[in-house]
Amino acid sequence: ATATRALFMLFGATGDLAKRKLYPSIFNLYKKGYVDNDHFALIGTGRREWSDDTFRDVIVESVSANADSEEQAKSFASHFYYMAHDVTNPEHYDALSDYANKLDQQYDTNGNRIFYISMAPNFFGTVAQNLKAHNCLSDNGGFNRLIIEKPFGRDYDSAEELNNALGKSFNEDQVYRIDHYLGKEMVQNVLALRFGNPLVEGIWNNEYIDNIQVTLAEKLGVEERAGYYDGSGALRDMVQNHTIQMLTILAMEDPISFKDVDIRREKIRALKSMRVYTEDEVRKNFVRGQYGANGDQLDYRHEDNVPTDSITETYVAGKVLFENKRWKNVPFYIRTGKMLSDKFTRIDVVFKKPLIDVFAAAKGSESELNNNVLTLFVDPVNKIILRLNGKKAGQGMEMQPIELTHTQSDEEKAVTPEPYERLIHDAILGNATNFASWDEVSRAWEFADVIRQVWDKDQPDFPNYTPGSMGPDAADELLERDGRAWVFNS
Numbered sequence: 001a002t003a004t005r006a007l008f009m010l011f012g013a014t015g016d017l018a019k020r021k022l023y024p025s026i027f028n029l030y031k032k033g034y035v036d037n038d039h040f041a042l043i044g045t046g047r048r049e050w051s052d053d054t055f056r057d058v059i060v061e062s063v064s065a066n067a068d069s070e071e072q073a074k075s076f077a078s079h080f081y082y083m084a085h086d087v088t089n090p091e092h093y094d095a096l097s098d099y100a101n102k103l104d105q106q107y108d109t110n111g112n113r114i115f116y117i118s119m120a121p122n123f124f125g126t127v128a129q130n131l132k133a134h135n136c137l138s139d140n141g142g143f144n145r146l147i148i149e150k151p152f153g154r155d156y157d158s159a160e161e162l163n164n165a166l167g168k169s170f171n172e173d174q175v176y177r178i179d180h181y182l183g184k185e186m187v188q189n190v191l192a193l194r195f196g197n198p199l200v201e202g203i204w205n206n207e208y209i210d211n212i213q214v215t216l217a218e219k220l221g222v223e224e225r226a227g228y229y230d231g232s233g234a235l236r237d238m239v240q241n242h243t244i245q246m247l248t249i250l251a252m253e254d255p256i257s258f259k260d261v262d263i264r265r266e267k268i269r270a271l272k273s274m275r276v277y278t279e280d281e282v283r284k285n286f287v288r289g290q291y292g293a294n295g296d297q298l299d300y301r302h303e304d305n306v307p308t309d310s311i312t313e314t315y316v317a318g319k320v321l322f323e324n325k326r327w328k329n330v331p332f333y334i335r336t337g338k339m340l341s342d343k344f345t346r347i348d349v350v351f352k353k354p355l356i357d358v359f360a361a362a363k364g365s366e367s368e369l370n371n372n373v374l375t376l377f378v379d380p381v382n383k384i385i386l387r388l389n390g391k392k393a394g395q396g397m398e399m400q401p402i403e404l405t406h407t408q409s410d411e412e413k414a415v416t417p418e419p420y421e422r423l424i425h426d427a428i429l430g431n432a433t434n435f436a437s438w439d440e441v442s443r444a445w446e447f448a449d450v451i452r453q454v455w456d457k458d459q460p461d462f463p464n465y466t467p468g469s470m471g472p473d474a475a476d477e478l479l480e481r482d483g484r485a486w487v488f489n490s
Ligand code: NAD
Pocket: 011, 012, 013, 014, 015, 016, 017, 018, 045, 046, 047, 048, 085, 086, 087, 088, 117, 118, 119, 120, 121, 149, 150, 151
C-alpha cells in the first residue's frame, strides 16, 4: 500500500455518520497502511464542547470492533484533535487555520489537506467559503480536497447555487461528492463485467437486451428520519442520485481508459442522452406511491413527525430512456421505495428471446423459452446469476431454466471494503472515478425536476400501496403496458 500523508479536517465530528461510518473507515485505512501512520492527523469540529480526550474516547469506541487490540485503537485515536466550532462564525476559522498549520508541522503532512463536510447541507457552502477566506487551505504545494456529503441540492437551482458557492473555494477537480452507491462492490463490478468481457459487452445493446430493471428496495419505513424525509421524498432521496448513477454505469459507452476523467466523460455522454420528459410523458412513465397501514404498521401519514396530509412519495417507479444508438427502444425500468417486501438492491438485465424457437416449431407447441436474465445482486449479498434455457434431463427435448451463479466467497467478503472506506481511500489517492461530478449531478436534477414539477401540480391518490408489498399496482402496469413484467415480484 502507498501511504499518503494528510491532515483531515472533519466538520460534523460529533455526528452520527462520523461515528458509524467515517471513523471505522479511516481506521481500516490506517490499519492497512493507506494513511501514513506517522504523518496523519485529524481535526474534528462540532458544536459540542468536547476535550481531545473525550473525542478520542469516542474514536476508540467507534473503531473498537475492528481493532486488533485496545493499544491499536488508542494509538489511532491519538491522531485526533477536537475543536468546538460554530461553522457560521467566521472568527473560528482563524483558530482552525492556526491549528491546522501547527499540526501540519508536527506531523509533517506535506501540506496535504482533506476537508470532509458531514453536516446538514445548508452548511456546505458556508464552510467551504470560510475555509478559503480564512486560509484553511494549504498553499505550500500540498493538495486540498473537499469531500462532501449528500444531498447535493434539492433541485437544479439549489444545486447550482451550492456548486457556485463551493466553486469560489475549490475547483471542480478538488470536489468529491459522495454517492455511496458508487462505492459498492457490485456496482463497480458492473464496469468489470462489461468492459472486461467481450461476451458481455458484445451483447450489451438493443439488439440483444430487451430491458433493464434496477430496484433499490427498503424494508423499513422512515424511522427517525421523517423530519428530513418528508421534505424530500423518494425521488430526491434515491432516484436523482443513487438510481441515476447506477443507470449511468449500465448505459455508458466504453471509456478509452479507466482514468476518472475518461470514465466521467462517458457517464456524462450517457446522461446527456437520457430523455428529459415532457409533462405528459412524466404522467405516463413515472409512478409515485405512499405506503398505507398494515396491521400494527401505521401508514406513512401517521408516522412520527409526518403531517397527516403529507403527499410526500415513499415510492417511485419509472421508465427511463437513453436516446442513443446503443439503447434505442430499450427501456430502463427503475423502482425504489420504503416498506417494501425486503431490503435489497438488484439489477436485472433482461435479454431478448431467440427470434425463432426451433424446439417449439418441431413440436408444433407454444414456446417454453424464457428470456435470459443476468441479475446482479448489489445488496445485501454480492451475487451474480445468469438465467439461461437448458435441456431438461431425460428423453426428448424439453426445456427448462437453468442458473449459473457466482456468489462472493467469505474470503472475498472479508477483503471487500465498506463503501465509505473505499471512497475515502479514493479521495486520498485523488481518484474521482467513484464520486459524482457536477455535470452528472446537474443533469440528474434536470431530469428529476421535471417529474417533481408535474407531481407538485397533480394531487396524488395516497396511500396506494401496502407495507410488505413491492409497491403500487401502477408500478406493475407500467411494465404490463409494454408487454413486460418485473423479474422480481413478491
Ligand atoms: P448529525 O445531525 O448526527 O450530525 C451533525 C453534526 O454537525 C454534529 O457534529 C454537529 O455538532 C454538527 N453541527 C451542526 N450544526 C453546527 C454548527 N452550527 N456548527 C458546527 N457544527 C455543527 O448528522 P449526520 O447523521 O452525521 O449526517 C451528516 C451529513 O451526512 C448530512 O449531510 C446527512 O445528509 C449526510 N448523510 C448522513 C447519513 C447517515 O446515515 N447518518 C447517510 C447519508 C448522508
